[in-house]
Amino acid sequence: MSAVNDQQDIKREKILEASYQRFLHYGYSKTTMNEIAGDLSMSKALLYYYFPDKSELYMAVMRKLASDYLKQLEDKFGHFTDLREAFLFQVNTHHEFIVNNYNFFDFFRLNEQNLPDTIWEIVGHIREAEIKLLAGAIQSEVEKDNLKPVANPIEIVEVFLDALHGIKVGGSLSYKKLNFPHKEHLDEIHNKRLLLIDIFVKGLK
Amino acid sequence: MSAVNDQQDIKREKILEASYQRFLHYGYSKTTMNEIAGDLSMSKALLYYYFPDKSELYMAVMRKLASDYLKQLEDKFGHFTDLREAFLFQVNTHHEFIVNNYNFFDFFRLNEQNLPDTIWEIVGHIREAEIKLLAGAIQSEVEKDNLKPVANPIEIVEVFLDALHGIKVGGSLSYKKLNFPHKEHLDEIHNKRLLLIDIFVKGLK
DNA sequence: ACCTGACTTTTTTAACAAAACTATCAATTT
DNA sequence: AAATTGATAGTTTTGTTAAAAAAGTCAGGT
Numbered sequence: 129m130s131a132v133n134d135q136q137d138i139k140r141e142k143i144l145e146a147s148y149q150r151f152l153h154y155g156y157s158k159t160t161m162n163e164i165a166g167d168l169s170m171s172k173a174l175l176y177y178y179f180p181d182k183s184e185l186y187m188a189v190m191r192k193l194a195s196d197y198l199k200q201l202e203d204k205f206g207h208f209t210d211l212r213e214a215f216l217f218q219v220n221t222h223h224e225f226i227v228n229n230y231n232f233f234d235f236f237r238l239n240e241q242n243l244p245d246t247i248w249e250i251v252g253h254i255r256e257a258e259i260k261l262l263a264g265a266i267q268s269e270v271e272k273d274n275l276k277p278v279a280n281p282i283e284i285v286e287v288f289l290d291a292l293h294g295i296k297v298g299g300s301l302s303y304k305k306l307n308f309p310h311k312e313h314l315d316e317i318h319n320k321r322l323l324l325i326d327i328f329v330k331g332l333k
Numbered sequence: 334m335s336a337v338n339d340q341q342d343i344k345r346e347k348i349l350e351a352s353y354q355r356f357l358h359y360g361y362s363k364t365t366m367n368e369i370a371g372d373l374s375m376s377k378a379l380l381y382y383y384f385p386d387k388s389e390l391y392m393a394v395m396r397k398l399a400s401d402y403l404k405q406l407e408d409k410f411g412h413f414t415d416l417r418e419a420f421l422f423q424v425n426t427h428h429e430f431i432v433n434n435y436n437f438f439d440f441f442r443l444n445e446q447n448l449p450d451t452i453w454e455i456v457g458h459i460r461e462a463e464i465k466l467l468a469g470a471i472q473s474e475v476e477k478d479n480l481k482p483v484a485n486p487i488e489i490v491e492v493f494l495d496a497l498h499g500i501k502v503g504g505s506l507s508y509k510k511l512n513f514p515h516k517e518h519l520d521e522i523h524n525k526r527l528l529l530i531d532i533f534v535k536g537l538k
Numbered sequence: 539a540c541c542t543g544a545c546t547t548t549t550t551t552a553a554c555a556a557a558a559c560t561a562t563c564a565a566t567t568t
Numbered sequence: 569a570a571a572t573t574g575a576t577a578g579t580t581t582t583g584t585t586a587a588a589a590a591a592g593t594c595a596g597g598t
């Protein structure tokens with residue numbers, strides 16, 4: 129890796145950081161490329177030198193967020209004393225992630241119907257990683273004889289994640305039936321998820 | 334009840350039935366009052382003689398659907414041998430209801446942001462009734478000593494319903510397709526729900 | 539290779555008229 | 569008096585267009 133490319137990577141990082149702040153604060157559609165460029169005291173054209181378009185820039189930021197989020201999970205997984213602890217950490221970390229970046233995700237709310245495929249690749253990637261970690265946790269518990277043997281850990285984790293998702297989108301809260309919950313509901317969602325964990329983990333024993 | 338009012342009620346029923354067919358086939362916004370009137374060979378003005386406005390007409394139809402649906406549930410509840418059976422019946426009946434009337438609910442998707450309060454009263458009423466029935470089933474099992482005593486059956490049922498919803502809308506398959514799953518996925522969804530019921534019921538024991 | 543000002547193209551917004559539809563009502567029939 | 573309608577008033581949706589704003593491009597400078 130040459131010094132030139134190091135410099136390039138540093139600049140890319142700066143752009144990602146500035147973009148993240150704008151997206152987080154104002155949302156996708158109320159952030160202009162000119163504003164991002166202005167924050168960095170560079171020309172808009174330079175942004176297009178580093179990123180092909182606005183949407184790719186947004187998704188690059190999102191990939192970074194996803195990567196940080198997954199690293200947070202991966203660092204901790206493998207060191208849990210029981211399954212409940214693992215599930216709890218997943219739910220809490222996820223909750224924190226959503227709360228901290230809530231406004232960033234207004235991109236989802238605006239385009240709701242047809243989002244670019246790349247977005248779903250990222251979401252899918254996160255989900256796959258989560259499934260792997262949680263299924264691993266189950267497997268590990270089975271091997272420690274804390275859990276009865278289970279036919280298909282992945283299927284169970286999928287049901288668990290879907291259930292968590294359902295607590296986000298369905299039910300009494302999202303009467304304003306959007307794909308994404310309102311901020312005031314996040315804590316209530318979190319509490320329900322904790323209850324689900326208790327029942328679910330006990331049901332697996 | 335006089336003969337005149339009987340006649341009136343019959344006509345109201347006819348209007349509800351014709352409206353239901355239109356709403357089911359074309360959705361709310363693509364159904365005009367003229368078309369409904371035309372189907373019944375009556376003038377549009379007469380519709381307004383029987384119902385105050387289009388939205389009230391729609392909601393009258395919806396109330397009827399909700400009532401039929403709940404009766405279906407209530408007839409069966411109280412006669413289950415165990416909790417699993419009750420949960421299963423709820424799942425199957427609800428699914429059937431949604432699938433059969435899928436197009437009718439276009440109204441929800443179109444107005445998404447701000448639906449009339451009356452709609453949410455109806456939806457809330459359905460949900461409350463479901464919660465009551467399922468919570469009752471739990472309570473009944475507790476009293477039969479098939480289930481350990483439980484702090485808040487209602488909260489548990491809410492989580493259960495949300496989880497079911499999540500298995501329908503979320504997850505690996507229809508992350509893109511926001512609202513309803515494809516037919517190919519119905520079996521997978523059903524299997525996941527069975528799995529959830531098993532884990533959930535066991536977790537409550 | 540990195541960067542910009544000026545430029546072109548696309549998208550959003552606002553204004554407004556035409557069309558479609560909801561809703562009302564005086565008049566008419568039963 | 570209750571049921572019904574044609575005509576019409578009022579409102580929402582749709583289509584059109586022009587201006588503004590923002591995305592995206594490029595020739596040329598460092």
